[in-house]
Amino acid sequence: MTSSQPSSSQGWWHPILHASWPWRVTWLYLTLFLFLPIAALILKAVTLDPAEIWRIATDPVALSTYNVTFVTALAAGVINGFAGLIIAWVLVRYEFPGQRFLDAIIDLPFALPTAVAGLTLSTIYSTNGWLGGFLEPFGIRISFTRLGVLVAMIFISLPFVVRTVQPVLQDLEAEAEEAAWSMGASRWQTFRRVILPPLMPAVLTGVAMGFSRAVGEYGSVVIIAGNIPFQDLIAPVLIIQRLEQFDYAGATVIGTVLLLISLAVLLVINLIQARGRRFYG
């Protein structure tokens, strides 16, 4: 396709007619299964009256679902940011029995279907479950509350920070650390001043990826939560409820809000990675 000589007689269709087979299949597939569905959502959204869009998007129930979805997903992302950093540190820097097993099981949330995750989490964190039973006397209930949403989101976003930090930590030169150490820096100073800065882009990327995944999550949350508006109803569940009521406009507006947030997070991830490359490339 690259060897054909371009000439003035060729029209815009020339590259399409003479593209290689992998190109054609790629574009056909993307058009059918990705561009067309996205176009359907966006074009449906823009046919709605702007005042109507605003009314649906800022409806009290919708606002409460954003609150539950985004704040809880952010909390899960941050908790896994700290935990993931420690897990990555322990897996890379230490040797202990069961290390390989732990390293392999980190990916469980990617391999275990979310329906199974929601089912088992809701059982063990219910008031008469293995773990929920311990918390019951303290008045802490997890299943069928917003804490349940948090637990499910922690589960599904767990691997991201571990897997973004691990390779960076492996490549980190031990020399700078030893220099700081030998010049009398304390353990904590060495960690904060020497080790943490180059890891930060990876940690933030992992947190953003985990947040993004948690925001879109449906399967595990719908099972562990009570799905009650203003309490633990998340935006994806609201979309399904709107569809079940044949409220296509309602579903479309909330779906578009979620899509725009996902794209914004994707942009943030790319910016963090670009900055990380510039400083620590």
Add this chain to the structure above:
Amino acid sequence: MADSSVNQSMAAAGSGTRRTTSGFQWGKWLLVAFVFGYLALVLLIPALNVFAQAIKGGLPGLIETFTSQFFLNAVKLTAIATAITVPLNTVFGLCAALALANKNFPGRSLLISIIDLPFSISPVVAGLMLVLLFGNRGWFGPLLDAGGIKIIFALPGIVMATIFVTMPFIAREVLPALEEAGTQQEEAAATLGASPWQTFWRVTLPSIKWSLLYGLILCNARAMGEFGAVAVVSGNIVGKTQTLPLFIEEAHVQYNTQGAYTAALLLACLAVVTLVLKYLLERNAGIPHRGH
């Protein structure tokens, strides 16, 4: 994981000077204990619970679900949807990787981001998009109605939803492998008179086979377990458009705990097989860890 030995020796070398100073490393074991505790609460106990609950009812409980018609239909539908989705995504993934590898053109990184896009979009929103396209009030609704074709609340919708959410898996594994393999061998084969097909089968495919397999395993696991996108488009008609994850939810809601956990056991076994294969490929074929 190929470089796990490297990082272990690196860690040992890096810490050799300071570890001799103290006998028992409190810091290390405290952190290790934290990691075990955290992973136990979030991953291990929930995973073990699936097996414990499933076998609680004994063999009769398992057999009762395994022989129920609704359960068997759910297994069949999940198997069919996966059997259509995974090969289609494989063809797409290979084509996209071949089109992008070792080439430089404006918009290349944008195209890679576009291929990765389905991982950023909520599966429920993906399902909604398909309803807006093919539902009876969607773009193609009247056309499909006239032709008597059903996509939403039927197998084609379930397959399209699954394709959407698993689209990037193979391309993102094969692309880096192709870049690493370079183009020299392919060029040599072409010079020696091999046709493009021969070059693909004899030279390109063998060089990327482990990465392809890795992508296939991840794609398969997600396809069998997809819930959100399928829940929107399937209509959840028991015995007809109910996949295994939907069966689990329905059984759970109807207090059929044994049924829910028996289906969960099947999918948990799939997860264990996925993790083991993934681990073996990472260790023995030198494929870097990859999420999703």
